[in-house]
Amino acid sequence: MHVFLGRNPWRCDCHFIPRFQSLLLKYKRVIRDLADIRCSKSSDKTTSLMQISTMPLGHVCSNDDIEMPISPINIVNLVLFGLILLIMGRFFYDWHNFKTTGKLPWLSSILP
Structure with a gap:
């Protein structure tokens, strides 16, 4: 079984990317087009059309964006x-x- 997720407009924000990256790494044997999974085209030059699997989280999440509330x-x-x-x-x-x-x-x- 193979999955193709590339060439889709993925939303690259601090809430989505960390979990999506861990999903991509977990199922990298099943996902065939890992290099084609990129952020959607946007006005933000740091994330526009960037490959998600190799993207550093510092490009997406600044220290102010990360909230770690005590549940x-x-x-x-x-x-x-x-x-x-x-x-x-x-x-x-x-x-x-x-x-x-x-x-x-x-x-x-x-x-x-």
């Missing part, structure tokens, strides 16, 4: 990780305190 799931993961570390730290503190003094932690001493 809400990552915030939740960081909070949970912090809580786990806090609980483990408290456990080891209580364990060490019990080994050295023989006294149970406050919460353990009031529970039936």
Whole structure:
């Protein structure tokens, strides 16, 4: 099976090119016209008709364009990780305190 993607007007912006380049590199054995896959003709001289597979990302993405927001799931993961570390730290503190003094932690001493 072979795929031909060349001679199409590909939109070259910072959101599309990084993922498209990784797709091209992943399936380079299947894509037969890798050298013909180029950006569409535009007024931007740095990307107009440039070969996408070999294009440096600096031509398309400036440092201002790249946004790396922390997603809400990552915030939740960081909070949970912090809580786990806090609980483990408290456990080891209580364990060490019990080994050295023989006294149970406050919460353990009031529970039936």
